[in-house]
Amino acid sequence: MSLPSPTLQTARLRLRPFDDADADDLFALQSNAYVLRYWDSPPWSERARSERFITACRQMAEEGTGARLAVDRLSDGAFIGWCTLNRWNPDYRSASLGYCFGDAAWGHGYATEAARALLGWAFDTLDLNRIQAEADTRNVGSARVLEKLGFVREGTLREDCVVNGDVSDSWVYGLLRREWRPSSEPVPAPLSPRSPARRRPASRSFDSPRRQSSPSKRSVSIGASRSRSGHAIVYHSRRRRRSH
Numbered sequence: 001m002s003l004p005s006p007t008l009q010t011a012r013l014r015l016r017p018f019d020d021a022d023a024d025d026l027f028a029l030q031s032n033a034y035v036l037r038y039w040d041s042p043p044w045s046e047r048a049r050s051e052r053f054i055t056a057c058r059q060m061a062e063e064g065t066g067a068r069l070a071v072d073r074l075s076d077g078a079f080i081g082w083c084t085l086n087r088w089n090p091d092y093r094s095a096s097l098g099y100c101f102g103d104a105a106w107g108h109g110y111a112t113e114a115a116r117a118l119l120g121w122a123f124d125t126l127d128l129n130r131i132q133a134e135a136d137t138r139n140v141g142s143a144r145v146l147e148k149l150g151f152v153r154e155g156t157l158r159e160d161c162v163v164n165g166d167v168s169d170s171w172v173y174g175l176l177r178r179e180w181r182p183s184s185e186p187v188p189a190p191l192s193p194r195s196p197a198r199r200r201p202a203s204r205s206f207d208s209p210r211r212q213s214s215p216s217k218r219s220v221s222i223g224a225s226r227s228r229s230g231h232a233i234v235y236h237s238r239r240r241r242r243s244h
């Protein structure tokens with residue numbers, strides 16, 4: 001079942017499907033080691049990763065597993081990052097949230113605003129009951145974003161990630177439908193995916209998804225019960241990644 005990616009507008013942002021023209025901006029974001037210092041995989045070193053990422057966004061929509069949206073700032077049309085709702089599991093009525101923004105855009109509430117719009121769409125459209133997110137325990141900014149959105153910290157995954165030899169723990173956060181409080185700002189209205197307000201960024205850009213598979217991750221899931229990834233029964237599978 002397909003899930004067409006929406007276009008959503010908030011007071012300051014437009015969230016829209018990725019297209020091929022985003023490849024350079026995406027690469028600039030995902031190859032930035034500072035931005036990705038708490039990511040669960042190393043920064044990109046090849047531009048081809050951008051094309052693969054954008055192809056994966058389309059596949060995600062075609063296969064109905066989620067929505068990964070580019071985020072443009074309305075005031076200047078600049079691409080400032082992206083936000084994803086993935087691992088949608090209609091049986092469990094669950095999904096995962098992830099996001100990445102360029103450092104020039106940090107500290108303005110953009111991540112919270114974008115994620116809130118995506119969460120609103122997801123709760124309204126997908127009949128979700130639970131949304132999960134994971135964050136590196138050193139990533140205080142991301143934890144704060146999740147808490148501003150109403151997520152509850154549910155636990156710690158010890159030594160959850162290994163990236164270039166750096167072992168890190170993850171916090172697990174959950175947001176239940178009954179806890180969800182849309183903000184007082186207008187409910188995001190779906191727009192045409194080709195809205196004329198969109199322009200290419202004039203300034204630096206940013207990119208990234210929070211979970212690409214990487215050989216640096218060495219853990220597996222073992223068992224016959226629910227997979228934390230929201231996928232079906234798993235015996236020995238590659239491990240769940242942080243939600244991006």
Ligand SMILES: CC(C)(COP(=O)(O)OP(=O)(O)OC[C@H]1O[C@@H](n2cnc3c(N)ncnc32)[C@H](O)[C@@H]1OP(=O)(O)O)[C@@H](O)C(=O)NCCC(=O)NCCS
Pocket residue numbers: 035036038039081099100101102105106107108109110111112113134135136139140141142144145210244
């Ligand atoms: C995490 C990230 C999304 C935050 O984006 P942002 O647009 O700056 O987020 P917001 O402005 O909406 O909110 C950030 C909050 O964290 C707080 N914060 C940021 N860094 C902090 C720190 N080191 N210590 C304490 N608080 C911090 C900010 O003050 C703000 O809280 P406030 O509104 O109460 O003041 C952004 O830094 C990012 O994309 N980082 C790289 C990718 C990444 O780590 N993604 C998340 C993976 S789990």
